[in-house]
Amino acid sequence: MIHHFLNLANYTLFFYYLSGNLVYLLALIIALKTSAAHQRGIESFRLRWITESPLAPPITLLAPAHNEEKSIRVSIRNLLELDYPELEVIVINDGSKDRTLQELHDEFKLRPVRMVYVQEVPSAGIRGLYRSDADPRLLVIDKESAGSKADAVNAGLNAATSPYVCIVDSDSMLERDSLLRIMVPVLADPKRVVGVGGIIRILNGSEIQGGQLIRVRLPRKSIEVIQVIEYLRAFLIGREAWAQGNMMLIISGAFGLFRTDLVRAIGGYRAKAIGEDFDLVARLHRHLLEKGQEYRIQFVPDPVCWTEAPSDLKSLGRQRARWHKGLLDTLLPNADMLFRSPYGRVGALALPYLWVYELFAPIIELLGIATIIIAAILGDLSREFFIQFMIFGYAFATVISIGAVLQEELTYKRYSDWQDVARLVTYCFFEHFPYRQLHMVWRLQGLWQYLRGDMSWKPLERKGLHTTTAP
């Protein structure tokens, strides 16, 4: 009986691993094709056409900030310096206990204003509204903290006056032309495009001066470099490919653009959501599919948002456990979308993929590895096959990681230094062993925390966007 079970488990793991990697391989091929087409398209498109147009739709940038005293000046200055003709920046001070509001006050000469603030989507109480004398495009909302970024964004959503809102993290840094670039699909098809996601890349190790990125460098720590590869794979392959089929379910909360009326129509962000960005996009899909509307949610790989990644195992583990909790927290309420006709490809492909290859991945992979080891010990598995299977899985997955680096090389080429590329490629060989197994443990912890009802959010240790020079 046990032998039969072990045999079955080993075959399951084998085909699970094979199919997961084949899906990614297919995604890599799609991504290479679409990004090549995108590059060609961009060559005959000049961003100045948008800045010179009197009809460019206004955008409101929503930047929630919670205890961001270290980086708030630099990051908001960075937002105000973005190239876009019609811009409004709303910073939401989400009950910060540090000097965040004071820093904003000192830097941007805030003065209190009385405004009509209609609470179209729910959010915690507002303590005050401030307009900047230094830059009239800046509005600061000081609010009570409800313990979630979603609630802070909702407050900003209520005050936004533009047809599009762009949600950014106030500890991230956008490239100067990123708003122009993220608007390209909207301007091409304003009736159908309701949401656009940009790419998030890792800032650690790069040179920053006065809120601007001077030189992109690879981080020094191994744990950070592996995250660079992970992000490249997730964005340049995963999201690029899913967006081609209009099945992209995640637009990162650090940089995403949405139609304001639609976000308000679905009640804004769900305040209690753990993965509020994923939850919002899933609800947008649901809302539009149920209404039978023709729409597109797109990904654009060249508007870049640089963000600081965790630089120690403890913080990274906490972040990944929270992401996995967020995944389950969104998949569960949307389980009724699975394989039901109104939800089309989203219900038939994208959501099942997330259930099987993302949510259950830690259980299946860790259990699978355990059964392989037991089978090998009990002599039910030839040692030769065991080693071959491991090498195959490892080599195949490495193809995908190197493919992600290739995608970056073919298209966006942010790492100009030879050393950086060599290191990036070298680390592709470590991503699938031992990092992947460690990652699975963190994700399993996330599942366990969710099932225990532990929804607490512990802030990550950040260094801030100070001026830094690369090693």
Add this chain to the structure above:
Amino acid sequence: MASGFEILHRLEPSAFVFKAIIGAIAADVLLLAFILLRRSYRMHYFRKRDARVFELRQQWDALISGEIPFETWRTKSFDRRIIEDMALDAFEAAAADQSARLLKFLRTSGLIEKRIFEARKLKGWRRRTALVALGRTRAPEGIPALSEALRDHDPEARNAALRGLGRLGSPEAAEEILHWLAESGLNVPILPLQNALINCSRERPQILLPYLQLAGPQLREVLARVLGEVASTSLGAELIGMADDELPELRAAAARALSNAQPGHAVEVLGELSRDVVWFVRLRAVVAIGKLYDKKAIPHLIKSLTDSNRLVRMRAAEGLVDLKSELVSIFAQVVKTHDRYGLHAFLAALENADLRNRLDAEIRQAAYSGIEEDREELLVVLSAGKLTEPQTATPAQPIETAAQ
């Protein structure tokens, strides 16, 4: 020879996995080799290009004047691309006299002719690149080739042609676009189309009128939006006709156009539009009235301050606050409306413009008939931010956030 099925049948799982390992490792090696080769090639290419750009920059005047014969570089695609890029970049930033010199160079060197040929004969991204370059030259002889590309079956090529024509910025280019629209309808994204038409019809907005009258509803809306941006005083009568149109988008565009053209009777027509049944027409009219900075607009803006739509109220308040010289009398009229939402909108606009203290001082110093009765009430309302007696409710339910 064994069939594929037989080979698969003979493969043991172990052999299959072994072959898969070989395949995966080979793929890893190939990817790595590709990355390395590409990096080396690009490094070499850009080094060579930079050196050549530097050399050509040293000889720039001789190149432009024809002192260096065009034949020496025109047939070398590497040099030609560099020189064309340099010339077009310089052309975009050049003053009038420099532009003429550069355009002459682009013509006599045959670069424009070559781009016209490529725009007609090539396909795909090469054609798109040629179309964009042709647009950047702003040479009228490029119009026929760009116009032909508007009829391409590839939407990207149509977009590139549209943008190219837009760069030309001439009424002739606008005629071509309008003719094509009349012929094939709307089959390009609206925003690039509007941008191109705005650029091209600014000089002669009248060319839009016949199409505006005869086109279908969707195209009329697009053209009206363009007219809203480029309208001039000479179009006064046509704009009044547009303000009576059955399509709300056209009435809204008429409002925008009236604020740009500013014919003598603009305030009255916009006043009418500010009472339209459709909210966005009212909004556009109120924004347009505000831009006129005309005291005659005050009654219309005060009326709009009591509108049922929050955005209309906000814009009306901003328009009123922009009339800085009349702040006291405007504020007195706002208070007399007894509309607390209108008052909130006005105070918000006042604070956004940082004029609250100025209004306070002006109320204290104001001297006009009846001011003594009003003065105290105005000061109380201004400092408390609310009316002195209970008033009727209006539709929206805003939450007032008190300033600290």
